[in-house]
Amino acid sequence: MDNSAGVYLFKNRFGNVLYIGKAKVLKHRIRSYFQPKAKLSDVKKLLVQQVATIDTIPVETETDAIVLEDQLIKDYQPRFNILAKDDKSFLYIHITDETFPRVLAVRRPDLDQGGIFYGPYPYARSLRDVLRLVHTVFQFRTCASLPKKACLEYYIGNCQAPCIGNISQTDYRQQIDQIIAFFEGKNKNIASELEGQMQQAAAQQKFELAARLRNQITALDRLQSLRKTPRQYLLEQLQQSNLDVTTGLDELAGAVHIHQPLHRIEVYDISHHQGKYMVGSMIVFTDGLPDKAEYRRFKIRTVTGQSDDFKSFREVVQRRLKRAWPLPDLAIMDGGKGQLSAVAQLWELAQVPVAALAKKREELFLPDSSIPLTLPAGSQGLFLVQRLRDEAHRFAISYYRWLHTKAMRPE
The missing domain is CATH 3.40.1440.10 (GIY-YIG endonuclease)
Known part of the structure; x- marks a missing residue:
């Protein structure tokens, strides 16, 4: 250099x-x-x-x-x-450096604590589900310090109680090594090893141990399926239905005159019933797929007793832009020219391209044109726009219905 x-x-x-x-x-x-x-x-x-x-x-x-x-x-x-x-949005796995290590989900990796870190992982809920099943499979301890007697976790089968010497340090370390292998993607070796241990335990008539190993193998199978994220699953489904996500993104970008990849698209919608229970929603598509961990809801504060989509959209966008979330490559408002005009200046100041999507004909309105554009019938770009519209509407309606149902419940 x-x-x-x-x-x-x-x-x-x-x-x-x-x-x-x-x-x-x-x-x-x-x-x-x-x-x-x-x-x-x-x-x-x-x-x-x-x-x-x-x-x-x-x-x-x-x-x-x-x-x-x-x-x-x-x-x-x-x-x-x-x-x-925005590192607060991500989780890490921390395998602690202790005699009997723990496996934790942490927000910030403190390397001075020692141990091993994996991550960052963007989907906190999925990671916590994975960690819960890892605990079911390997039954590592979760206590901050070793107690002097076995706790409830041992009696309900969630811990092997190293605190009372129920498992040796060597055997416990072997299970931690299997957890490490799992997070490094060496899953087949773990399944084979557990299978061998189960067969050996059954041959020695250690039926309680064999049953526990069988349950671990079952949980591991569930864990393997959970590691396929919802986005991966959705991508497979889209591929099976001949929807070309990449082409759709390229066609949409070309239609709205954006000359860079549409990595993050945000779509906004407003729902209400005769001016009551007004709510705004923000959905996010990352690389053409729903990114539900990034979805956000907004209970409208500045509009009460009347319907005012323009003012509601403006409030939602103002509140969104105050947050330290990643800016989108394209923002889409559900509506027409009026909804677009209400927020165009806000997005322009944030240097984010914006468009409005009319419900009936999937027409796109751009700030610099009074004539809407339409994507070709049957095009991948049109399919993508329809999915964006439908998902935004579904998410907004679900929140509105929840607020409405809550308001109707007797005190």
């Missing part, structure tokens, strides 16, 4: 881009990550542990580096760049 400005890409051993950064002097910036006394945040320390290769792209000026970095981050969406914007 020379003394030029440029952009650097940190990649893991699989070639996946972990982080993209810019530098006035590439060699100095990259070297700063790997100095023995480098003052790095815990997130950056975790990043450095995973770096296997580094790509650099020299440019003529620092300004060029800033522009290129921004474009590459939008193209690759590296998880550590996203994490740097």
Whole structure:
């Protein structure tokens, strides 16, 4: 590396881009990550542990580096760049450095605590479900400190009670190694090992142990299926139904004159009943698929007793833009030219492209045109727009109905 400005890409051993950064002097910036006394945040320390290769792209000026970095981050969406914007949204798995380790879900990796960290994981609910089943399979301890006698977790079959010597340190460590193997993707080895242990226990007429191992194998099967995220499942379903997500995104981007990938799309809708129970909703599609962990609801505060979609949309967008959530590549308002006009200036100040989607004909209105555009019938872009509209409407209606039902309940 020379003394030029440029952009650097940190990649893991699989070639996946972990982080993209810019530098006035590439060699100095990259070297700063790997100095023995480098003052790095815990997130950056975790990043450095995973770096296997580094790509650099020299440019003529620092300004060029800033522009290129921004474009590459939008193209690759590296998880550590996203994490740097709002690391409170992500979870890590922490396997503690104790005689009898625990397995925890934590918001911030404190590397001074020792142990092993995996992550970041963007879907907190799915990760907690996975961790719950990991606990069912391997029955690790959850107590902050070892008690002097067995607690309820032992008696209900959720812990093997190392506190009273019910399991040796060696055997407990073997189970922790299996958990590590699971989070590193070596799942087939775990299933085979448990199967062998179960057969051996049955042959030795240790039927209680064999039954416990059988239950662990069953739970592990459930765990394997849970590791397929809802987004992965949905992508498979879309592929089976001949919906081309990538083409749909490209066609929609072209229609609204956006010359970059539509990684994040936000769609807004307002629901009410004769001016009552007014609610706003924000759904998010990431890479063309629903990203339900990012959905948000808004109970309208500034409009009461009357229907005013324009004012309601403006309130929702104002409140959304005050939050430190990632900005979308495209924002879509459910409605027509009026709804678009109510919020166009807000999105323009945030430098976010915006459009409005009319319900009946899937017509798209843009701020700089009085004539709506329509995507070709049967096109992947139109299918995507229809899915965006239907999901936004479903989500908004579900919240409205909940508020309405709550209001109708007797005190």
